[in-house]
Amino acid sequence: xxxxxxxxxxxxxxxxxxxxxxxxxxxxxxxxxxxxxxxxxxxxxxxxxxxxxxxxxxxxxxxxxxxxxxxxxxxxxxxxxxxxxxxxxxxxxxxxxxxxxxxxxxxxxxxxx
Numbered sequence: 001x002x003x004x005x006x007x008x009x010x011x012x013x014x015x016x017x018x019x020x021x022x023x024x025x026x027x028x029x030x031x032x033x034x035x036x037x038x039x040x041x042x043x044x045x046x047x048x049x050x051x052x053x054x055x056x057x058x059x060x061x062x063x064x065x066x067x068x069x070x071x072x073x074x075x076x077x078x079x080x081x082x083x084x085x086x087x088x089x090x091x092x093x094x095x096x097x098x099x100x101x102x103x104x105x106x107x108x109x110x111x112x113x
Contacts, residue, residue, distance in 0.1 A: 056069065057071075068083070
């Protein structure tokens, strides 16, 4: 099963990369979303342009709560994995790098009569 999922992700990345490379002559820079469906659920991909040389492909697996980030070189079509992160624990944090009022301070103000 794991090999199937990895193969599906790899195939999707290759497909999106080749599609993007074929359409890279377009002058409009817009975010493109593609969703792939499989027996494990929905895999969401987001593509955007970093600059005229590099595209950014982000894959999000909501079931496993993993985010993968790839750079795609327009000149060569090379796909480079830049980051992978399980965001499960990130999503459970109440705050990070926050300034006042903090969430618990706001809640305390709302709980007062």
